[in-house]
Amino acid sequence: MSISQAISSHIPYLRRFSRALTGSQAGGDAYVLTTLEAIVADPSEFEDGADVRTTLYRLFLTVWRSAPVNAHVDEAGFSSDELGAHRNLEAITLRPRIAFLLSSLEGFSTQEVADALECAPQEAASLIDAAGKEIANQIRTDVVIIEDEPFIALDLQTLVEEQGHRVIAVARTHREAVEAVTRERPGLILADIQLADGSSGLEAVNEILGSFSVPVIFITAYPERFLTGAPPEPAFLITKPFGVDSLKAVISQALFFDRKSHRKDESNAAGALV
Known part of the structure; x- marks a missing residue:
């Protein structure tokens, strides 16, 4: 070989x-x-x-x-x-x-x-x-999960909250995803590639990013399709089935590379001083 x-x-x-x-x-x-x-x-x-x-x-x-x-x-x-x-x-x-x-x-x-x-x-x-x-001391933030499988969404929510973040919405379709992010303005999005209405999570995220800057982690059972080297592709990707450590590692990286990420308690304290 x-x-x-x-x-x-x-x-x-x-x-x-x-x-x-x-x-x-x-x-x-x-x-x-x-x-x-x-x-x-x-x-x-x-x-x-x-x-x-x-x-x-x-x-x-x-x-x-x-x-x-x-x-x-x-x-x-x-x-x-x-x-x-x-x-x-x-x-x-x-x-x-x-x-x-x-x-x-x-x-x-x-x-x-x-x-x-x-x-x-x-x-x-x-x-x-x-x-x-x-x-363990990394940035904490609000999270929107875009996932059509209820059990996977629940697993994601549990793992995310165990890391100190707060899940503020779970969306199952393209429309729900756009509405949730527009309404909640999260600090992080976890998005499945394929949604329940047959639309692409990539398409929903691209629409969201057209008006709102937020770090995104994509979830897929077929990572090879999105790691070919041809643009545009996700910078942050986790593979189904995912583990706690894998999810923790990618969330840490995604938040690190977002200049607007911050601890919620620090944000609230800053707001109280304004």
Whole structure:
């Protein structure tokens, strides 16, 4: 089997990881492309029976550390949310965040996280634990769920509220989604790709984003369809069936990359001072 064949099934998920890490489709996909170019130039890392997925992510992280995203993406083209995220990067501990994403979003074992980060397993475990503690103090916000399956919607609501957020509406159709977001003005949207009325969650969100800026996480059983590298695609995506850690990781990233996210208690306190 050629290297291209060996890594091809992992590329959509590497895009997901890269987009979560950088906060945008353009920036994330630029890093993936640069990683693939590096592999073509020197495929020796995949010799001697090396684990393909771990090696691929390790090489990606080497590229990510050595090549700033704005070397590939024009910073003038960033949205205000993305610019805000870059301003906030120094406030977040990056290495624990990477370890947590590898573990929770990509399903790496502690040993695989250690291999990807080129550190000891004990350090990888400490990084994951540190990230969990930081995420416990992450931004809290109001959430609208766009999901037509009642049990999935209930599971989402339970998991979201356990993380300290507040679910203010659950919508089942395109129309309900637009009305709920227009009425409630949430700080985050969780949206299924396919809705009960046969419409696309992507279409509903695109209509919403035409008049209201809000971070969005899409939910789908078929992530490969939305991680091809062709624009426009979601920056934040979770796969059905989803787990608590995976959902927590993506919510944390989506809120981090939204410049307007804030703790509700801080917002209320600020409002009281006006």
